[in-house]
Amino acid sequence: MELHQNETRQLSFHGEGAKLFGIYIVNILLTMVTLGIYYPWAKAALLKYMYEESEFEGSRFTFHGTGKEMFKGFIKAIGIFIGLYGILFLAALSRNFTITMLGVAVFYIGLLILVPIAIHGALRYRTSRSSWRGIHFGYRGDRKEFLNMFIVGSLITIFTFGIYGAWFVIEIRKYIFKNLRFGNITFSYEGEGSAFFWMNFKGYLLTVITFGIYFFWWAKELFAYYVDNIRMYQGETRLTFRSTATAGGYFKLIIVNLLIIVLSLGLATPWAIVRAMQFVFNHIHIDGPLDVNAITQTEADYTDATGEDLADMIDIGLV
Amino acid sequence: MQHFSARYHDGRRSIAHDATLTLRPDHWLIHYQDPSGELTSARWTLPGIVTDENFSDLFIFRYGSFPQQTIECKDRQLPAALTQHYPDRVFFKKGISRLFKLSNTAIAGMAVLVVALLGVAYWYGLPLLASAVASRVPVSAEVEMGDTMYENLLHGYDVDSTLTVKVNDFARSIDFKTRYPIRVTVVREKDANAFALPGGNIVVFDGILRKMKTKEELAALLAHEVSHVHYRHSLRNVLRSLGGYLFLSILLNDINGIVTVLADNSNALANLTYSRELETEADQKAMAIFQSEGLNIKGFVDLFTMLKGEHGDMTNLKLLSTHPLTEDRLRAAEAAVKGQRNVKEDAGLERKWEDIERGYHGDE
Numbered sequence: 001m002e003l004h005q006n007e008t009r010q011l012s013f014h015g016e017g018a019k020l021f022g023i024y025i026v027n028i029l030l031t032m033v034t035l036g037i038y039y040p041w042a043k044a045a046l047l048k049y050m051y052e053e054s055e056f057e058g059s060r061f062t063f064h065g066t067g068k069e070m071f072k073g074f075i076k077a078i079g080i081f082i083g084l085y086g087i088l089f090l091a092a093l094s095r096n097f098t099i100t101m102l103g104v105a106v107f108y109i110g111l112l113i114l115v116p117i118a119i120h121g122a123l124r125y126r127t128s129r130s131s132w133r134g135i136h137f138g139y140r141g142d143r144k145e146f147l148n149m150f151i152v153g154s155l156i157t158i159f160t161f162g163i164y165g166a167w168f169v170i171e172i173r174k175y176i177f178k179n180l181r182f183g184n185i186t187f188s189y190e191g192e193g194s195a196f197f198w199m200n201f202k203g204y205l206l207t208v209i210t211f212g213i214y215f216f217w218w219a220k221e222l223f224a225y226y227v228d229n230i231r232m233y234q235g236e237t238r239l240t241f242r243s244t245a246t247a248g249g250y251f252k253l254i255i256v257n258l259l260i261i262v263l264s265l266g267l268a269t270p271w272a273i274v275r276a277m278q279f280v281f282n283h284i285h286i287d288g289p290l291d292v293n294a295i296t297q298t299e300a301d302y303t304d305a306t307g308e309d310l311a312d313m314i315d316i317g318l319v
Numbered sequence: 320m321q322h323f324s325a326r327y328h329d330g331r332r333s334i335a336h337d338a339t340l341t342l343r344p345d346h347w348l349i350h351y352q353d354p355s356g357e358l359t360s361a362r363w364t365l366p367g368i369v370t371d372e373n374f375s376d377l378f379i380f381r382y383g384s385f386p387q388q389t390i391e392c393k394d395r396q397l398p399a400a401l402t403q404h405y406p407d408r409v410f411f412k413k414g415i416s417r418l419f420k421l422s423n424t425a426i427a428g429m430a431v432l433v434v435a436l437l438g439v440a441y442w443y444g445l446p447l448l449a450s451a452v453a454s455r456v457p458v459s460a461e462v463e464m465g466d467t468m469y470e471n472l473l474h475g476y477d478v479d480s481t482l483t484v485k486v487n488d489f490a491r492s493i494d495f496k497t498r499y500p501i502r503v504t505v506v507r508e509k510d511a512n513a514f515a516l517p518g519g520n521i522v523v524f525d526g527i528l529r530k531m532k533t534k535e536e537l538a539a540l541l542a543h544e545v546s547h548v549h550y551r552h553s554l555r556n557v558l559r560s561l562g563g564y565l566f567l568s569i570l571l572n573d574i575n576g577i578v579t580v581l582a583d584n585s586n587a588l589a590n591l592t593y594s595r596e597l598e599t600e601a602d603q604k605a606m607a608i609f610q611s612e613g614l615n616i617k618g619f620v621d622l623f624t625m626l627k628g629e630h631g632d633m634t635n636l637k638l639l640s641t642h643p644l645t646e647d648r649l650r651a652a653e654a655a656v657k658g659q660r661n662v663k664e665d666a667g668l669e670r671k672w673e674d675i676e677r678g679y680h681g682d683e
């Protein structure tokens with residue numbers, strides 16, 4: 001038995017479509033009846049459910065955030081967005097070229113500043129409210145540092161017509177993983193911009209040439225590149241993540257989910273989400289001798305939910 | 320004394336201790352073995368215990384300040400035991416989260432309710448809201464907004480400036496009795512189509528002009544479009560479409576991009592169309608203009624018959640799909656013709672019409 005050397009662990013997802021459907025329905029109903037005010041509570045309920053159906057080493061994850069906490073952030077986020085869209089709208093109405101351009105500039109500069117603040121805030125909030133066996137996650141990134149990195153990266157990406165985008169994405173992942181904590185466990189991301197760029201270049205080209213068929217291989221490669229480059233450190237021990245997803249698996253997941261959603265006119269979406277979660281969890285392995293009983297609490301509490309909802313509204317698809 | 324088996328986390332390390340929970344009058348006792356094998360206990364006084372709301376059958380309680388201790392218990396008898404031991408304390412609130420644990424029938428019922436509510440909001444609430452908002456928009460703002468839309472829209476068309484001048488000249492001879500500045504633009508398009516933007520811009524395809532035989536037909540078309548502007552039908556439609564777009568994107572944002580795309584397209588199609596009520600209202604106003612101008616209402620009958628007559632001709636469907644033509648509209652026009660007394664022959668308008676006709680025949 002070579003169990004010790006080949007030690008590997010997996011997450012598992014136990015959510016059920018029917019239960020998730022119930023949560024969605026109640027959420028939609030209450031959000032409608034309250035004209036949207038229930039939204040933060042709906043979000044909290046959904047996250048709570050998704051977390052508590054996620055299991056690792058026999059213990060479930062927990063999301064401690066509440067709608068009440070997120071409500072303030074939600075209101076702030078709506079205010080900021082109404083303000084930005086209001087500026088854009090009034091500038092467009094002026095029908096004066098300079099004023100319109102100025103309005104558009106203010107709008108996009110506003111977004112460029114808001115997006116990183118939202119990502120940062122969401123990471124801080126979400127991680128501080130997540131735990132496993134009572135040990136909290138945490139994010140130690142610095143807002144100013146992240147903001148600078150994000151704005152500079154975005155500008156270079158724009159001026160290189162998107163080419164720098166690959167390096168930019170990798171840089172962001174490196175920064176986020178470097179600052180991610182789970183108790184005393186630390187992480188890192190080992191991807192490289194050039195490799196990521198060529199993977200996307202090849203993926204895009206072959207997808208076009210094969211009329212989209214290659215897309216599933218591309219998706220598989222992107223997933224593998226994300227997962228395989230994550231490292232986890234427990235003291236001196238280094239643990240690696242490994243993807244086992246195949247293009248065929250991706251094909252089946254995407255096609256069946258599409259059919260489920262389209263044929264049910266969206267009503268069966270919760271079942272599709274459960275399938276996607278199971279697919280992701282089933283295809284990630286954590287290799288190495290992790291001592292699951294020796295993780296110690298290190299992260300403190302954090303309170304500011306603004307980022308959570310800003311991120312949600314800009315829809316940058318965090319985790 | 321009741322004992323429950325539970326899992327205990329001390330909040331400092333990630334060990335899951337198998338523990339025994341004992342309920343005492345003013346505190347809970349948790350016994351477990353620490354890693355060295357020594358029997359240890361934790362004492363939770365009642366006021367510090369917090370129930371963790373969740374959706375599964377696992378009962379989770381936390382204690383103390385950060386980092387909190389946690390116990391998880393799967394025993395279904397626990398809630399009953401808690402009420403029995405601590406009658407004054409509510410551990411499981413009957414909050415909204417209880418709704419999530421309803422039976423399948425209740426959830427199915429709620430799903431039906433949601434779908435019905437969404438339908439009502441979309442088909443009835445949105446038009447009502449749109450007309451309420453439309454009636455509060457000042458004319459100047461409407462004209463400004465419409466002009467911006469017009470400028471954006473016109474990039475996609477090839478304007479016939481000669482015909483545009485002539486048709487505007489024609490339109491100026493008719494008093495449409497509206498405070499909106501009416502401006503007509505003729506564009507080179509084969510389809511028989513015309514539409515009105517909020518604030519007074521009317522776009523006419525030369526395809527429909529070529530099919531007209533009399534000045535009354537053109538006057539009828541213009542009067543009809545002007546009436547859409549006058550009653551703010553166009554603004555209402557635009558607002559409804561915007562509202563519909565917002566509504567669907569908010570609704571589907573969390574769900575899926577594909578459905579959004581599908582829904583958006585159908586939304587755009589659905590909203591270009593004026594409702595039958597709006598068509599009738601526009602016709603009535605347009606015929607009233609004809610009455611006071613002494614124009615022959617037969618122009619409407621001819622226009623409708625021209626559109627309807629070539630029903631097999633696909634090019635006509637454009638106008639019919641945005642301005643639904645019904646038998647009722649045709650019959651109402653025929654009835655109005657019979658009721659009309661004061662038809663005058665307007666030689667000036669006739670000359671302008673002949674000029675327009677010459678304009679597009681000259682092109683060919």
Ligand SMILES: [Zn+2]
Nearest residue numbers: 593598601642
């Ligand atoms: Zn019409």
